Amino acid sequence: MRVVVNAAMSADGKISSRERTQIAISGPEDFDRVDELRAASDAVMVGVGTVLADDPSLTLDSEQRRTDRVGNGDPSNPARVIADSRIRTPPDATILDDAAPTYLLVSEAAPTDFMEEMEDAGATVIAAGDDRVDLPSAFEQLEADGIDQLMVEGGGELIFSLFAADLVDECSVFVGPKIIGGRDAPTLADGDGFTEDFPALSLKAVERLDEGVLLQWDVP
């Protein structure tokens, strides 16, 4: 499975403010590129922190792209995937609507009644890992379900874990024209952070978009 991380950060490296509310860092050109990348993916993933902060839909904005996907024999929207070890996703979250299938990756510590509630809400629940989602194992199960390209939109906790598990193939970051600041504001990769063996990136492309810059790296 190819794993593509995509996010937008401020000029000072923040993906949101310390209040962890959704901030439009991308401009229209970058949001359109994100829509195109979603359309080219089999599934779009976020962590539950992003679900709680943003209540995202992760569906396509472009009707034409939905039509093109159906013409190619794909569902109109890519599937949605949430990393949610103990099931904090609210049952009325937008990501559980019927616009696309949704996978909930949970740990064995997730309460059984919550798992049933999520299945009743239409999600496919995949349990992997004791206390926290074991991402390599969960991804194997997603791949077995036909997900060959997975786009990951964030947030910082999930993206760090993906780099730590050596699961990222490509990383695209739009750097937008804002300063957000704040020592507690989330960044592209939070978690515990690396102190050695820092993942190395290979620069693939640099492009001016909106009033910012799109940076694209391969992760060898």
Ligand SMILES: NC(=O)C1=CN([C@@H]2O[C@H](COP(=O)(O)OP(=O)(O)OC[C@H]3O[C@@H](n4cnc5c(N)ncnc54)[C@H](O)[C@@H]3O)[C@@H](O)[C@H]2O)C=CC1
């Ligand atoms: N500017 C941008 O492009 C984006 C910004 N955001 C922002 O990021 C913030 C949310 O980010 P975070 O708080 O870091 O939450 P997150 O979205 O990374 O979710 C982290 C949560 O996922 C769950 N999880 C399960 N298994 C995990 C694993 N193996 N590794 C890591 N997490 C695992 C845990 O409950 C953990 O607390 C929000 O403020 C949101 O607005 C989110 C996506 C994109």
Ligand SMILES: Nc1nc(O)c(N)c(N[C@@H]2O[C@H](COP(=O)(O)O)[C@@H](O)[C@H]2O)n1
């Ligand atoms: N690429 C990008 N640029 C920004 O400026 C952003 N704030 C985000 N946020 C991500 O987009 C999700 C919202 O998706 P929907 O519009 O609800 O489909 C949000 O949850 C973040 O993952 N991304």
